[in-house]
Amino acid sequence: MSDGAPRICYLDGEFLPLAEARVSVLDRGFIFGDAVYEVLVALKGRLFALEEHLERFERSLAAVHIAAPLDAAAWRSVLERLVTENGGGDHSVYLQVTRGVAERDHAFPVNVAPTVFAMCRPLTPREGLDRVDAVTLTDNRWLRCDIKATALLANLLLRNLALAAGAYEAVLLRDGEVTEGSSSNVFVVKDGRVWTPPLSHLILPGVTRALLLDVLEGCGIEVAEATVDEALLRAADEVWFTSTTRDLVAVARLDGRVVGDGTQPLAERAWREFQRYKEFRLR
Numbered sequence: 364m365s366d367g368a369p370r371i372c373y374l375d376g377e378f379l380p381l382a383e384a385r386v387s388v389l390d391r392g393f394i395f396g397d398a399v400y401e402v403l404v405a406l407k408g409r410l411f412a413l414e415e416h417l418e419r420f421e422r423s424l425a426a427v428h429i430a431a432p433l434d435a436a437a438w439r440s441v442l443e444r445l446v447t448e449n450g451g452g453d454h455s456v457y458l459q460v461t462r463g464v465a466e467r468d469h470a471f472p473v474n475v476a477p478t479v480f481a482m483c484r485p486l487t488p489r490e491g492l493d494r495v496d497a498v499t500l501t502d503n504r505w506l507r508c509d510i511k512a513t514a515l516l517a518n519l520l521l522r523n524l525a526l527a528a529g530a531y532e533a534v535l536l537r538d539g540e541v542t543e544g545s546s547s548n549v550f551v552v553k554d555g556r557v558w559t560p561p562l563s564h565l566i567l568p569g570v571t572r573a574l575l576l577d578v579l580e581g582c583g584i585e586v587a588e589a590t591v592d593e594a595l596l597r598a599a600d601e602v603w604f605t606s607t608t609r610d611l612v613a614v615a616r617l618d619g620r621v622v623g624d625g626t627q628p629l630a631e632r633a634w635r636e637f638q639r640y641k642e643f644r645l646r
C-alpha cells in the first residue's frame with residue numbers, strides 16, 4: 364500500500380475504501396455473529412496456500428448452512444484484485460461471509476443473499492523465530508471449534524486473560540488435555556518427537572498446523588497427531604504456537620516456568636524450514 368492511499372476492501376461485489384464500507388445493522392453477522400471467516404496471507408503480492416484456506420472456508424460455510432456465494436475461481440480473482448488494489452506486497456487477508464440482512468429471528472431466513480466482505484492489512488515480515496510467554500487456561504469454548512466462526516467472544520476472553528497475566532497467548536486445556544491456543548494451534552516437543560493434538564470438533568484445523576506437519580515429516584522429524592495431556596505439556600522440551608500470520612512461535616515460559624532448557628532448537632529449525640517451504644510454494 365503506498366503512503367496515504369486509502370485501504371481498499373471488497374463488499375458485495377464492489378471494491379471501495381475501507382472507511383466507506385457500510386453494512387446494515389440488521390446484518391446477522393452484527394446481530395448474532397452469524398458468520399464465518401478465513402485469514403490467509405499474501406506474500407510479495409501472492410496469495411499463500413489459497414487452496415487450503417478456501418477448502419476450510421467452504422467447510423465452515425457448509426457447517427453453518429450458508430450456501431457458498433462464490434466459487435474458488437471467483438474467490439481467487441476477488442482476493443488477487445484486493446491485494447493488487449492495496450499495492451501488492453505482504454498482507455494478511457481477511458474474508459467473511461455472513462448469512463445476510465434480515466429481520467432479527469433465530470430461525471434462518473430464506474432467500475437472503477449473504478454479505479461478502481474482504482479486507483487486507485500490511486504484514487510486517489518476521490526476521491526470525493519469536494519467543495513468547497504463555498499461560499494455561501481452561502478451554503471453556505463451545506464444542507464446534509472446528510468451524511471458523513466470527514463469534515469469538517470466548518476466544519477473546521481467554522486471550523485477554525492471558526494478556527492480563529503478562530503472557531502473549533494461552534495454552535487451552537479441556538479435561539486435562541491440550542486443545543489449542545485462543546487463536547493458534549499448539550505443538551509440543553518431547554525427546555525429539557513433535558506432538559500436536561489430533562483434529563476433532565475441539566480444535567480449528569489450522570492450515571499452518573497441517574503444512575508444518577508435512578514440512579516436519581519431510582525433514583525426517585517424528586511427528587504424532589495424538590493427545591497431549593497436561594503431564595506431557597508440563598514435561599515438554601519445547602512448546603510452540605502456529606498460525607497463519609505468525610507461522611511458528613516458541614513458548615519461552617509457560618505459567619512462569621522456563622520451558623525445557625530454554626533454547627527451543629527444534630523450533631528454530633522448524634521455523635527456518637517453514638520459511639523455505641513458503642518460498643518454494645510461491646516460486
Ligand SMILES: Cc1ncc(COP(=O)(O)O)c(C=O)c1O
Pocket residue numbers: 402518543544545546547548566567568569570571572605606607608
Ligand atoms: C482458534 C484458532 N486455532 C488455530 C488457528 C491457526 O489456524 P491457521 O494456521 O489456519 O491460521 C487459529 C487462527 O486464527 C485460531 O483462531
